[in-house]
Amino acid sequence: MLRQRVKNLFNILLHVSMYMVLVGISLLYAMSALLDIKLDLIAYLIVILSAFGGYNLNRIVEVEKDVIDHSERAYFFMKYKKHLTVLTITSIILAFLLTCLKGRVELIIIVSLPLIFVILYTIHWIPKSITRYRRLKDIIIIKNVTPAVGWATGTVLMPIFYVSGSITPSVVLAFLFVFLRIFIGSIVHDAKDVKGDRIHKVETLCVVLGLKKTKLFLIGMNSIMVILFLFITFIGLLPALMYILLIGSSLYVYAYLYFLDKPDINLRFLSNIAAPTECVILAPLAFVGKNLV
Numbered sequence: 001m002l003r004q005r006v007k008n009l010f011n012i013l014l015h016v017s018m019y020m021v022l023v024g025i026s027l028l029y030a031m032s033a034l035l036d037i038k039l040d041l042i043a044y045l046i047v048i049l050s051a052f053g054g055y056n057l058n059r060i061v062e063v064e065k066d067v068i069d070h071s072e073r074a075y076f077f078m079k080y081k082k083h084l085t086v087l088t089i090t091s092i093i094l095a096f097l098l099t100c101l102k103g104r105v106e107l108i109i110i111v112s113l114p115l116i117f118v119i120l121y122t123i124h125w126i127p128k129s130i131t132r133y134r135r136l137k138d139i140i141i142i143k144n145v146t147p148a149v150g151w152a153t154g155t156v157l158m159p160i161f162y163v164s165g166s167i168t169p170s171v172v173l174a175f176l177f178v179f180l181r182i183f184i185g186s187i188v189h190d191a192k193d194v195k196g197d198r199i200h201k202v203e204t205l206c207v208v209l210g211l212k213k214t215k216l217f218l219i220g221m222n223s224i225m226v227i228l229f230l231f232i233t234f235i236g237l238l239p240a241l242m243y244i245l246l247i248g249s250s251l252y253v254y255a256y257l258y259f260l261d262k263p264d265i266n267l268r269f270l271s272n273i274a275a276p277t278e279c280v281i282l283a284p285l286a287f288v289g290k291n292l293v
Contacts, residue, residue, distance in 0.1 A: 017059070019273070020055050024047040025044060027282060029282075034170075034242060035160070037160070039162065042102075043158070043159060047158070049095035051154075053090075054150075056087070060084060104161065121135060121136045121146045138202060151179075151182045152175045152176075173238055177246075184222060191211060191271050233246070248282075
């Protein structure tokens with residue numbers, strides 16, 4: 001009985017994107033450690049509220065499509081749609097108000113960008129007369145680039161503008177690191193939706209290439225990322241902490257990519273838990289690394 005209640009609670013937390021909130025907290029902590037930035041609780045609350053509001057806005061809009069690939073989550077959102085809508089809008093407003101407390105126009109713009117990306121990603125805003133693609137989520141590769149840019153903006157640029165606003169080469173490289181980590185995870189996240197995406201004619205790398213070729217593509221990308229950031233750190237453009245963040249997260253990525261095309265793998269677990277965890281582990285890696293380097 002207790003085990004079932006714990007399982008139900010865990011599923012609810014997944015449904016309302018609390019694991020993605022954890023991703024935001026972990027990325028923010030790791031990048032602030034890498035760039036030697038000291039943040040207060042308000043900065044973390046901005047990321048928490050933005051992540052919660054942004055992801056749940058997407059799930060509220062996508063509820064009908066989710067019936068195919070995520071029936072349990074879809075029915076949960078249908079049942080509690082009114083309450084979740086209020087929570088989502090409230091979270092977005094609170095994130096905006098907390099940002100305004102700092103009184104910096106550039107910070108308000110930076111925090112607003114990920115939320116704008118969510119809207120452009122989710123809502124059908126492109127006229128039918130222009131293209132068959134109605135939103136960014138419908139466009140192959142762009143659907144993965146969009147959340148990657150959003151997360152990099154929210155967890156690298158946001159803390160920079162929160163404390164100073166000084167863009168250095170280290171900031172640009174940290175932005176690229178988060179972008180590539182999220183980009184890889186976003187493509188893996190599409191693996192669980194192949195059936196629904198084919199029905200709705202949504203083009204993703206997993207649909208177009210198939211899981212085996214997508215796996216090879218991502219292994220190649222992860223390998224290039226390792227070589228690139230090892231060199232960048234070696235020549236001193238990033239602090240030594242990057243060695244730990246890079247090697248730890250890259251080994252983990254190789255491990256879960258191994259299972260991507262296995263016939264007996266649970267793609268929902270791989271996409272919803274395993275892939276985002278590549279960012280979650282950055283926080284403990286950063287915590288340990290700060291005391292070693």
